[in-house]
Amino acid sequence: MELESRFKAALGEIDHCNKCGFCLPACPTYRLTGxxxxxxxxxxxxxxxxxxxxISVDRGLEASLTYCLGCRACETACPSGVQYHRVLEAGRTLLDKSRPRHRGLTFVPRTLLRLTRQPRQLRRLGRLARRLSKWPMPRSMKNLIPMLDYQPQIVPPTPTRSEPQAAVAFFQGCVQEALFGDANQACQALLEAFGYRVDVPSQQTCCGALAWHAGKTDQARNMARRNIAAFEATGQVPLVNTAGGCGAMLSEYAEIFAEDLEWAARAEHFSNRVQDWTGIIRDQSVLPRFVGEGSRVVLQNSCHLVNVEGGGDGPADLAKWVEGDTFLELKGQNQCCGSAGIYNIQHPDWSGRLLDKKMEEVSCASPDRIVVVNPGCQLQMTWGVSRSGLSAEVEHLARYLYRAFVRGQREPQSLDQVE
Ligand code: SF4
Ligand code: SF4
Incomplete structure (x- = not known):
């Protein structure tokens, strides 16, 4: 039944496609190969x-779909509103059905998927990696394992408002919390400084995106059910997170459970609560001072934040707000860096080519800092810096803003005084 409805949904989208080709220039893989x-x-x-x-399922179909990033830039570019991801999911299901061997996951992605079900182990791995970072090792290895360079201790600033004015529910994300927990801490500290109470449900788990895109739909749905139940305890408040890929998945629980009588309404309610944290901060009536260090800054945006959540302007708007730094808008800042979930592990050749193109553009801007809003992009861009020989630092936008906010707080103004 699920298969039938998946194919039906895909045919509905296909009927809307008039083959105009407006989506082609937006597609990273088309731009790569022509x-x-x-x-x-x-x-x-x-x-x-x-x-x-x-036609029948053949290696041509397999190659074509396998190398799709799932970035969904084609959906944003399509004037007819074709929801390409439904076609992609149907196509990959056809591949699974006819030749499951070819979609088998190799050891590393399989291990990563297993770890998303065990966030404690993932966190332990992160802690172990940070301890190992103190050991002598070749510089090239440090560059390839960017999490080792992390100093995740963020001390929350003293809130400038005495009592919380509102609340948000915070989704941590498995990889984000385990490897880049400092970005989560920085985001929470910023939201608290803006007068929000931040609730972090302890029963939450991985959003399920990696499992979903790897075709493990049952595993993904189980994770989604657990998250829906965990966040119901936080009421109606906005649900935020710092990983663009997770945010997109959370915002699509409604679609995933659309035909599930028991969960559809709960999933829809959950998805309607998902908001981008940058939008919440940007839309405050008054912003405090964010003070930079005289750096040249570029942004690598999250394609899922841009193309699925529709929150793509927030990160650049906030980065521009930092006084003393120069924000350099790149033409391709919203385009996929080649990370795309576990694409860079499964297809390092194509991912590397996409990254090299990205780094050509980044290098022209000669930045000191590349800010990102997704853990996969953070790893990929750090790899890109290493490959291209740039000396820029890669940092999550939340951490960058948090540091700028703390610098701004040293000035005599506070939020209450500004108001
Ligand atoms: S832009 Fe939309 S309608 Fe045109 S070819 Fe692409 S998917 Fe089809
Ligand atoms: S999802 Fe991305 S890579 Fe795949 S067809 Fe669309 S634009 Fe191209």
Whole structure:
């Protein structure tokens, strides 16, 4: 039944596609190869052919769909509103059905997926990695394991308002919390400084995105159910997180459970609460001073934040707010860096080529700092800095803003005084 409805949904989207090709320039893989088979329109045509029994599942379809990043830039570019991800999911299901061997996960992605079900182990791994970072090791290795360089201790600033004015519920994310917990702490500290009480439900788990995109839909749904139940205890307040990929998945629980009589309403309510944290801070009536260090700063945005959550402007708007730093807007700052979940592990060749193109543009801006809003992008851009020989630091936007906020607080103004 689920398969039937998945194929039906895909055919509905395919019917809306008029083959205009407006999505092609937005597609990173098409821009890389120039081949129709690596474009959204080509992929849609292939899946359509199989669903309509005009062609069979073959290695051409497999290659075409396998190398799709799932970044969904084609959806934002499409004037007809085609929801390409439904076509992609149907196509990958067809591949799974006909030749499951070819979709088998290798050891590293399989281990990573297992760890997302065991956040404590993932956290332990993060702590172990940080301890190891004190040991002597070749610089190249440090560059390739960016989490080792992390100093995650963020001391929350004294709130400038005495009593919380509102509340938010905070989703930590498995990889984000384990490897880049400092970004979560910085975001929470900022929200508290703006007068929010931050509730962090202890029963939450991984959002399920990695499992969902790897075709492990049952595993993903189980994680989603646990999160829905955990966050119901926090009431109606906005639900925020610092990982663009997680935010997109959380905002799509409603779609994942659309045909589940028991969970559909609860999932829809959950998804409606998801908001981007940068939007919440940006939309405050008065912003305090964020003071920089005279750095040149560029942004690598999260494609899922931009193309799925629709919150893509928030990070750049906030980065521009930092006094004393120069924010350099890149033409491709919203385009995928080639990280794309576990794409960079599964397809290091294509991911590396996409990253090299990205780094060409970044290098032209000669930044001191690259800010990111997703853990996968943070790892990928750190790898990019290493590959390209740049000396820029890669940092989560929340941590960058937090440090700028603390510097601004040393000035005599506070939020209450400004108001
Ligand atoms: S997906 Fe949208 S933009 Fe792309 S070819 Fe179809 S209708 Fe045109
Ligand atoms: S999801 Fe991204 S990579 Fe895949 S077809 Fe769309 S734009 Fe291209």
């Amino acid at each position: 081949s129709e088979l690596d474009s959204p329109r080509g992929r849609i045509a292939l899946v359509e052919g199989v669903l309509k029994n005009e």
